[in-house]
Amino acid sequence: MYDISKERELLDYLQKNGLIEGKDYTVRYFNNGVSATVAMIENDKKSIIAKQALAKLNVAADWACDQSRMLVEQKALTTYSKIIKEYVPAPIFYDEENYIMVREAAPRSSSMWKEQLLKGVLDFSVAEKAAQALSAIHNRTAGDQQVAEEFKEIKFFYDLRIEPYIETVVKVHPQLKEHADRIVDRLMNQKIALVHGDYSPKNILVDQDRLYVLDLEVSHYGNPAFDLAFFTNHFVLKAVKNSRWYNAYLTMLDFIAQSYLKAIEFADAKKFEHEAVQILAYHMLARIDGKSPAEYITDSLDKDIVRAVAFKIIEQDSSCYDDVMSELAAVLRKSKRY
Known part of the structure; x- marks a missing residue:
């Protein structure tokens, strides 16, 4: 299974799946995620978010949850996009095997x-x-x-x-x-x-x-x-x-x-x-x-x-x-x- 918390592995994964082209991308990880690894991948033309569900949540207590919940998020984001498109980032890609979702990134100014x-x-x-x-x-x-x-x-x-x-x-x-x-x-x-x-x-x-x-x-x-x-x-x-x-x-x-x-x-x-x-x-x-x-x-x-x-x-x-x-x-x- 891919682990997108490793930057090189994340970029290789996105390249193989045709989600980015070339190598001129920067990666920024968000450290406030409790339930997933979340990274922004961007260059001067493109900005996307990759998110992978964690098997054990980042809290002090012992708190585990099935990683396939990431598919729920992908489906929900698609549903939200139909109803309140102006309030959600657009879904782009989902990998059921690796529990990875890719979506549009909100602007850096957010x-x-x-x-x-x-x-x-x-x-x-x-x-x-x-x-x-x-x-x-x-x-x-x-x-x-x-x-x-x-x-x-x-x-x-x-x-x-x-x-x-x-x-x-x-x-x-x-x-x-x-x-x-x-x-x-x-x-x-x-x-x-x-x-x-x-x-x-x-x-x-x-x-x-x-x-x-x-x-x-x-x-x-x-x-x-x-x-x-x-x-x-x-x-x-x-x-x-x-x-x-x-x-x-x-x-x-x-x-x-x-x-x-x-x-x-x-x-x-x-x-x-x-x-x-x-x-x-x-x-x-x-x-x-x-x-x-x-x-x-x-x-x-x-x-x-x-x-x-x-x-x-x-x-x-x-x-x-x-x-x-x-x-x-x-x-x-x-x-x-x-």
């Missing part, structure tokens, strides 16, 4: 939205487009039997999200098991729309007025409330990390949630919001006590704040984002974080 947010740069036009892209995917694939059949496999979703996130949280907080089991049952068994599974600012690149949605390897046909909860969790965590700007983060969180909820056509918005908020509580706990903790939530008080709010959401059966924001603001005030 930046990770997560980095902008952590610096306190909150662009609501980016937030609006991100919410629009997500609602468009969910609306257009809801009830689509062809898409449902193509993405019926949920093994990777279980391996990469349910077990390391929710089930690991329950091992730390066993009192949540009964409630968590109901959440897991719905996430694993409800078939509503195409779910991204990793929709976050880390996986959205921004280049002027264009977005690039990336990393679709956890895509499956399931419950889209997972995506809204996963996405909005990142604004909760950043409000805790940079509590001096908490009000701005929560304003953006509310803007995203309401923009998305107003756009959906496949579910009752209030019921859907209730479900998303309950799932959100587990995402919050997972980034503290799961297998993939948020690298920027390191302070013990910050962790306690996240846990306190998550438990309140579950205990009070919070049904809307207003409840989440009010509780988070109250806990931050009590902790004198701002």
Whole structure:
């Protein structure tokens, strides 16, 4: 099997498959990948991304996953290209034997939205487009039997999200098991729309007025409330990390949630919001006590704040984002974080 983490091997592979010509290419590896080796290969005429799934993820915990999940990403990127072409890089090539996908690269001028947010740069036009892209995917694939059949496999979703996130949280907080089991049952068994599974600012690149949605390897046909909860969790965590700007983060969180909820056509918005908020509580706990903790939530008080709010959401059966924001603001005030 080819190993694209070795530059010479990567370039030879691309040459043999007719993906590049000549030798005047530079290779830049991205070191922030948890689940794959990712490299940009470019010269003055061409810029592509090569991505190969890892058998063991780059986290402290023992976390393995079948490398054939890369085919899921290739298929999902193709589907996204049909629905929201302006928001994704174009797929180019897939090698099933070596678990290698090649796609168009976003411009070098692009930046990770997560980095902008952590610096306190909150662009609501980016937030609006991100919410629009997500609602468009969910609306257009809801009830689509062809898409449902193509993405019926949920093994990777279980391996990469349910077990390391929710089930690991329950091992730390066993009192949540009964409630968590109901959440897991719905996430694993409800078939509503195409779910991204990793929709976050880390996986959205921004280049002027264009977005690039990336990393679709956890895509499956399931419950889209997972995506809204996963996405909005990142604004909760950043409000805790940079509590001096908490009000701005929560304003953006509310803007995203309401923009998305107003756009959906496949579910009752209030019921859907209730479900998303309950799932959100587990995402919050997972980034503290799961297998993939948020690298920027390191302070013990910050962790306690996240846990306190998550438990309140579950205990009070919070049904809307207003409840989440009010509780988070109250806990931050009590902790004198701002």
